[in-house]
Amino acid sequence: MQLSNLPTSKFKPSDHWEDFVHLFRNGQQSLPQVWADLFGPLRNGAVDDLVIVGQLGQSLDGRIATASGHSKYINCPAGIEHLHRLRALVDIVVIGVGTALADDSQLTVRRVVGPQPVRAVIDPRGRLGATARMFADDGIRRLLITAEGTCCTPPPGVEIVALPAQEGNIEPSAIVGALARAGMRRILVEGGADTVSRFLAARCLDRLHVTVAPVMLGTGGPGIILPPRERADHAPRMPVRVHKMEGDVLFDCDLTAQRVELGNAKKST
Numbered sequence: 001m002q003l004s005n006l007p008t009s010k011f012k013p014s015d016h017w018e019d020f021v022h023l024f025r026n027g028q029q030s031l032p033q034v035w036a037d038l039f040g041p042l043r044n045g046a047v048d049d050l051v052i053v054g055q056l057g058q059s060l061d062g063r064i065a066t067a068s069g070h071s072k073y074i075n076c077p078a079g080i081e082h083l084h085r086l087r088a089l090v091d092i093v094v095i096g097v098g099t100a101l102a103d104d105s106q107l108t109v110r111r112v113v114g115p116q117p118v119r120a121v122i123d124p125r126g127r128l129g130a131t132a133r134m135f136a137d138d139g140i141r142r143l144l145i146t147a148e149g150t151c152c153t154p155p156p157g158v159e160i161v162a163l164p165a166q167e168g169n170i171e172p173s174a175i176v177g178a179l180a181r182a183g184m185r186r187i188l189v190e191g192g193a194d195t196v197s198r199f200l201a202a203r204c205l206d207r208l209h210v211t212v213a214p215v216m217l218g219t220g221g222p223g224i225i226l227p228p229r230e231r232a233d234h235a236p237r238m239p240v241r242v243h244k245m246e247g248d249v250l251f252d253c254d255l256t257a258q259r260v261e262l263g264n265a266k267k268s269t
Contacts, residue, residue, distance in 0.1 A: 018113040021088055025115075038243055038252055041207060042089055042186060046256040049264035050180060053207040054189040054196040055086060058223040060214055064193050065221035069102065078245040079211040081111045083190070086209070088114025090186040091265075092143075092179060095134075096195035097123040106133045107190070108140075116140045118184065122175065122195060124165050126152040143182070145175055172202040176262050185265035197225045203260045208253040211245065 020035045024043055031040050045051045057075040058064050065071035073080065087093055093107045100121045107119040119134045120143035128135075128144070135142055135155050142158045147165035154160065161182070163174045179187055189199050199205050210223075229235055239254040 017085070021114045024089055037241065038250075039085070039089060041252075041254070042086075045185075046206065047259045048261050050176065050185055050187065050206075050262055051090075052176060052187045052189065052199070052205050052259075052262075053086065053090070053209060054199055054205045055083060055209040055211070056191065056193060056196050056223055057083075057211045057213070059217045059220075060212060061216045061218070062223045063217040063220040064191075064223050066217050067219045069221065071103075071221070074215065074217070075211050075213045076246045076248050079213070079248045079250070082209075082211065082245060082250065084109050084111040085114070086188050087117050087190075088112055090117050090188040092118040092120055092184040092186075093188045093190050094120045094122065094145075094175070094179075094195075095190050096192050097121055097125075097127050098194065099190075099192035100128050100132055100134060102192075104133050105190075106136070108138075117188070118143065120145055120161075120179070122170060123152075124150065124168050124170055126150045128154075130155045143179075145170065145178070169198070172199045172204040173260065173262060176204055180263050180265045183266045193221065193223050193225065200224065200255075201226055203255075203258050204262065205255050206259050208251075208255055210251045210253065212249050212251065214247060214249075 016032055020032055023029055023031055042051050042053055057079055059074055088109045095105060099105060109116055118141040121128055121134060122145045124147040126146055135158055137157055143161055144152060144154045144158050145161045145163065146152050147170060148162045152160055161178050163170045163178060189196055200208065236258060241252040243250040
């Protein structure tokens with residue numbers, strides 16, 4: 001396990017973040033070490049052409065929200081900034097409809113320099129209204145991933161991706177396949193906990209970034225939820241790097257050993 005400290009302020013001239021984004025996306029040169037340890041593994045796929053990263057912010061006792069559903073903000077500003085850095089490096093950001101309804105997320109890059117990613121919501125029953133902020137017509141591509149046969153009326157310009165569903169759920173592998181066919185190679189599964197857990201259980205993540213804040217919320221929304229295991233010593237272990245971000249700790253989990261092969265993207269945006 002490796003521990004490092006990351007630059008955290010977007011106002012620091014020494015972190016060269018803008019140069020890093022350019023090299024990460026467009027160049028073949030080696031990456032600046034200050035960012036390479038954490039973000040370098042997201043540059044190229046280790047299993048296939050795709051790179052899929054899940055992220056979650058939680059308390060020390062594994063909660064993503066209080067019992068009332070309040071979650072702003074469990075993590076420190078550096079943790080939120082890290083999320084925006086991830087958005088700047090991927091082709092598309094994906095959230096579940098529960099998170100979209102609860103947070104009315106914008107899914108934009110605002111706290112750091114970088115290009116805006118495509119935005120997508122997994123909404124099998126068409127619950128998200130047309131006024132959701134992630135559907136804002138700002139020139140960025142927007143996708144609504146829904147179940148086949150669902151009646152959806154998103155705003156003009158929002159693309160509908162209709163996929164087979166079982167018991168109201170769309171398989172993560174089917175979602176990744178559809179996004180790859182749409183040209184998305186680097187995919188960020190941003191939340192919520194149920195969506196990230198489903199991708200993790202389906203072995204559809206290359207990396208998992210879990211930012212842990214030194215607070216305890218008690219009863220509340222749980223973080224990662226997976227099928228039960230009878231024995232703790234049978235649970236698979238994974239390589240992990242640990243990074244200090246102000247008051248929070250980021251666990252960068254390498255899941256490539258268990259990730260299933262999913263294919264190639266049609267093109268890279």
